[in-house]
Amino acid sequence: xxxxxxxxxxxxxxxxxxxxxxxxxxxxxxxxxxxxxxxxxxxxxxxxxxxxxxxxxxxxxxxxxxxxxxxxxxxxxxxxxxxxxxxxxxxxxxxxxxxxxxxxxxxxxxxxxxxxxxxxxxxxxxxxxxxxxxxxxxxxxxxxxxxxxxxx
Numbered sequence: 001x002x003x004x005x006x007x008x009x010x011x012x013x014x015x016x017x018x019x020x021x022x023x024x025x026x027x028x029x030x031x032x033x034x035x036x037x038x039x040x041x042x043x044x045x046x047x048x049x050x051x052x053x054x055x056x057x058x059x060x061x062x063x064x065x066x067x068x069x070x071x072x073x074x075x076x077x078x079x080x081x082x083x084x085x086x087x088x089x090x091x092x093x094x095x096x097x098x099x100x101x102x103x104x105x106x107x108x109x110x111x112x113x114x115x116x117x118x119x120x121x122x123x124x125x126x127x128x129x130x131x132x133x134x135x136x137x138x139x140x141x142x143x144x145x146x147x148x149x150x151x152x
Contacts, residue, residue: 011052011147011149011150011151012094012150012151012152013092013093013094013095013146013150013151013152014093014094015052015094015150016048016052016093016094016112016147016150017093017094017112017113017114017115017120019047019048019051019052020044020048020112020114020120021114021120021130022035023035023039023044023047023048023120023122023128024120024127024128024129024130025127025128026038026039026044026122026127026128027039027127028040028122028123028124028125028126028127028128029043030124031043031060031063033046033047033050034047035047039122039128040122040124041109041110041111041121041122041123042075042110043122044110044111044112044120044121044122044128045096045110045112046060048112048147049082049147052147052150057081057082058078058081058082071106072106073106073107074106075098075106075107075108075110076098076106076107076142076143079096079098079110079143079145080143080145082148083096083145083146083147083148084145084146084147084148085143085144085145085146086144086145086146087144088141088143088144090144091113091141091144092113092116092152093113093114093115093116093152094112094113094146094147094150094152095112095113095144095145095146095152096110096111096112096113096144096145096146096147097110097111097112097113097119097141097143097144097145098110098141098142098143098144098145099111099137099140099141099142100140100141100142101140107142107143109121109123113133114130116133117132117133118130118131118132118133119131119133119137
């Protein structure tokens with residue numbers, strides 16, 4: 001199998017954004033990652049990853065809605081295994097952002113930056129949507145990442 005960097009060569013942040021926008025309107029469904037059928041926030045990032053690399057970086061295990069109750073930084077740890085970390089204040093379109101809803105609790109939500117002031121995400125109770133990266137969201141960024149081999 002070719003490595004990720006080879007598969008992503010000549011990809012740009014704009015291509016990541018176009019891939020993410022193709023999920024707009026997909027209904028929310030916990031643990032799903034099927035464009036047009038159902039998806040959660042992690043499923044959106046997984047789906048874009050599959051479009052870029054034709055495979056997923058690791059096998060997904062089932063997770064509950066309250067998976068962060070263990071206190072472990074599961075989402076951030078996995079992102080650090082598979083993505084290239086960037087400074088949150090330097091995010092650009094195509095980057096993945098991971099959010100912490102409350103201070104001192106594990107990060108448990110993610111989305112894809114689509115413009116300097118917008119991002120795309122899946123959130124319970126709504127279809128995949130593109131929303132403003134308001135101060136509320138910005139102050140909750142726990143980590144930011146670039147897809148490997150993708151230039152901005």
